[in-house]
Amino acid sequence: MKAMLFAAGLGTRLKPFTDHAPKALAEVNGKSLLEHNIRYLQRFGIYDVIVNVHHFAAMIEDVLFEQDNFGSNITISDERSEILETGGGLKKAAGFFNGEAGFVVMNVDVLTNLDLEKMIAAHTQSNAVATLAVMTRDSSRHLLFDSGMTLCGWKNNVTGEERISRQITPLFPFAFSGIQVLSPAVLQNIPFDGKFSLIDLYLHLAKTSTLRGFDHTGNIFIDVGKPGSIEQAEYLFQ
Numbered sequence: 001m002k003a004m005l006f007a008a009g010l011g012t013r014l015k016p017f018t019d020h021a022p023k024a025l026a027e028v029n030g031k032s033l034l035e036h037n038i039r040y041l042q043r044f045g046i047y048d049v050i051v052n053v054h055h056f057a058a059m060i061e062d063v064l065f066e067q068d069n070f071g072s073n074i075t076i077s078d079e080r081s082e083i084l085e086t087g088g089g090l091k092k093a094a095g096f097f098n099g100e101a102g103f104v105v106m107n108v109d110v111l112t113n114l115d116l117e118k119m120i121a122a123h124t125q126s127n128a129v130a131t132l133a134v135m136t137r138d139s140s141r142h143l144l145f146d147s148g149m150t151l152c153g154w155k156n157n158v159t160g161e162e163r164i165s166r167q168i169t170p171l172f173p174f175a176f177s178g179i180q181v182l183s184p185a186v187l188q189n190i191p192f193d194g195k196f197s198l199i200d201l202y203l204h205l206a207k208t209s210t211l212r213g214f215d216h217t218g219n220i221f222i223d224v225g226k227p228g229s230i231e232q233a234e235y236l237f238q
Contacts (some may be wrong), residue, residue, distance in 0.1 A: 001045070001046050001100065001103060001104065001120070001194065002046065002048040002049065002050070002097055002100055002103045002104075003041050003046045003047075003048070003049045003050075003103060003104040003105065003106065004049070004050045004051070004052070004077075004089075004090065004093055004096070004103070004104070004105045004106075005024075005034070005038070005041075005050075005051045005052075005106060005107075005108045006035055006052060006086055006089055006105070006106070006107050006108055006178075007022065007023075007024035007025060007034060007051050007052060007053055007060060007108040008053055008054035008055065008079045008083050008084070008089060009054075009055065009083070009109070010023075010054075010055050010083070011026075011109070012024030013057065013224075013225040014026055014109075014224075015078065018055065020056075021056055021059060022053075022055045022056040022057075022059055022060055023055075023108070023109050023224075024051075024060055024108045024109070025056075025059060025060065025063060026150065026230060027230075028110075028224065028226065028230060028233045028234050028237055029234050029237065032063065032210075032218065033108050033109055033111070033164075033224060034051070034063065034064075034108055035067070035070050035082075035228055036072075036111060036237065037106065037108055037111075037170060038069075038071075038072050039070060040111075040112075040114075040116075041072070041104070042070075042071065042072060043116075044116045044117050044120070046104060046116075047071070047072045047073055048073045048075075049072050049073070049074055049075070050074075050075040050076070050077050050093050050109070051064075051074060051075070051076055051077065051081060051094045051108075052076075052077040052078075052079050052084075052089045052092070052093060053076055053077070053078060053080070054079040054080060054082075054083040055083070056081075057076075057078065060076075061076060061235045064076075068194055075096060077089065077092055077093040077096070078232050079165040082194075082195070083195065084194065084195050084196075085195045085196055085197050085198075086105075086107075086197055086199075087190075087192060087196040087198045087199075087200055087201045088192070088193075088194055088195045088196050089150060089196050090105060090187075090198060090221075091169045091190050091192075091193075093188070094187045097184065097187065100184065101183070101184070102120070102123060102124065102143055102181055102182065102183050102184075103181070103182055104120070104179070104180070104181055104182075105177035105179075105180050105181075105182060105198075106178060106179040106180070107179070109223065109224045109225060109231065110177060110179065110221065110222065110223055110224065111220075111221070111222045111233050111236075111237050112133075112177065112179070112216075112219055112220060112221045112222070113119065113219050113220045113221050114133055114177070114179065114216045114221070115219075116179075118135060119179075119214045119216070120132060120181050122212075123181040123183075123212075123214075126210075126211075126212055127186055127210055128209075128210045128211055128212040129182070129183045129185040129186050129205060129209045129210065130145065130151075130180055130181070130182050130185070130186055130202060130205070130210060130211040130212075131180065131181045131182075131211075131212050131213075131214050132151065132177075132179075132180050132181065132202070132212070132213050132215070133161040133176070133177040133179040133180065133214050133216055134174035134175060134176055134177060134212065134213040134214065134215055135174060135175050135177055135180075135215065135216055135217045135219070135221060136174060136175070136215070136217045137175045137217070137221075138175070139157070139175035139176075140156065140157055140158050141154065141155065141156050141157060141158075141175075141176075142154070142155050142157060142173035142174060142175055143173070143175075143176050143199075143213065144162075144164070144171040144172065144173055144174075145171065145172050145174060145213045146166070146168045146171065147170075147172070148155065148174070148212075149212050149213040149214075149215065150166070150206075150210055150211070150212055150213075151165070151166075151203075151206045151211040151212065151213065152164065152165055152166040152168050152171055152206065153165055153166070153171060153203070153206075154199060154203055155173065159199060163203050165203050165204075165206035165207045166206060166207070174213055174215065176199075177221055178223070180198075181214075185209070186201070186205065191204060192204075203226075217223065220236055220237075222236065222237075
């Protein structure tokens with residue numbers, strides 16, 4: 001199985017660090033987020049990884065070269081000319097997954113002890129085109145699922161905006177963890193170009209296809225988006 005790490009983002013919440021380095025190289029206990037997540041994927045037998053780059057792209061390439069890709073086979077998806085967000089980034093890298101029955105996509109700035117093997121197994125055994133790691137936790141935005149954990153919509157809890165793909169009630173809110181297992185069908189006939197979010201794609205697909213949530217509430221999970229989160233991560237991830 002192959003994977004993609006999203007490492008192109010500007011990391012504005014991690015300023016001032018990201019004024020002079022990419023968020024992927026922010027360190028937790030002496031290891032960069034990039035290394036933590038490459039080694040996380042290795043624990044589940046995933047060694048073929050594509051990494052998208054934009055912000056301080058050369059610094060990421062240099063670290064990978066100097067560290068011999070941390071023992072994995074790394075391909076770079078170059079977004080120097082334009083950052084494409086998660087959806088656009090995956091679409092640009094789609095050729096990397098040719099011939100794969102399924103693959104993992106995750107943000108480089110999350111740390112978790114989620115059992116990825118169980119999540120992959122759940123995806124393989126389902127009829128879903130995508131399986132999204134979610135948790136019951138506070139968040140400014142939630143994905144909305146029916147009682148069977150089928151994706152039906154999205155809500156911005158700050159503005160109250162809702163986007164509903166399936167008119168089903170009741171709906172249950174879960175926070176997205178930025179980790180997903182996808183089938184090749186996700187890459188077929190993507191109706192968006194350029195810069196767009198994977199959430200936009202998922203809400204579009206949810207109208208006609210099955211996307212499921214994988215509830216890993218109770219696992220350790222940190223969105224390492226700001227310095228305070230790094231301090232918490234250093235306590236939990238040695």
